[in-house]
Amino acid sequence: MNKDTLIQGLNQDLAAELGTVIRYTYQAARCYGLLASELRELLVKEAHDELDHAAFLMDVIQDLGGEPTTTPKPFEKPTDLKGMLELDVKMEGEDVVNYLAHSKLAEQLELPELKMKLEEMAADEAGHGRELRRLLKGL
Secondary structure (H helix, E strand, O other): OOHHHHHHHHHHHHHHHHHHHHHHHHHHHHOOOHHHHHHHHHHHHHHHHHHHHHHHHHHHHHHOOOOOOOOOOOOOOOOOHHHHHHHHHHHHHHHHHHHHHHHHHHHHOOOHHHHHHHHHHHHHHHHHHHHHHHHHHOO
16 A cells, blocks of 8 residues: 555545535536425535535645546436435445545555544545435435
8 A cells, every 4th residue: 555545545535526516516406396495405515515525635635746636526417306315325325435445545654634534524424425315215
């Protein structure tokens, strides 16, 4: 395991965060009706949180000597609220797994601040997933 492997993983995380900002903003614009108002509000709020994650990752990648990606991870575009929520729950879960894996890499490289921040970001994503699952149950 070396620093380049960690940088590559962090760039994957960054692409996911950039894709999520775009996905949540897109989905918020597609939300209509009474049932969608709570989801729209949540997506707009979460997009800002994901942007903060992306900014942190860009700084860390740069500090480690890497080049931060500017290419977002592509995503599906379900047209109904249920499909959007199911996709978002799935992708938040993937983000948790990736952040925890990259946290272990940071620990191996003796980067305790990064390790802890990635674990915190995994917890944030798990919380996002929980909120989305609650909304999904209500549909």
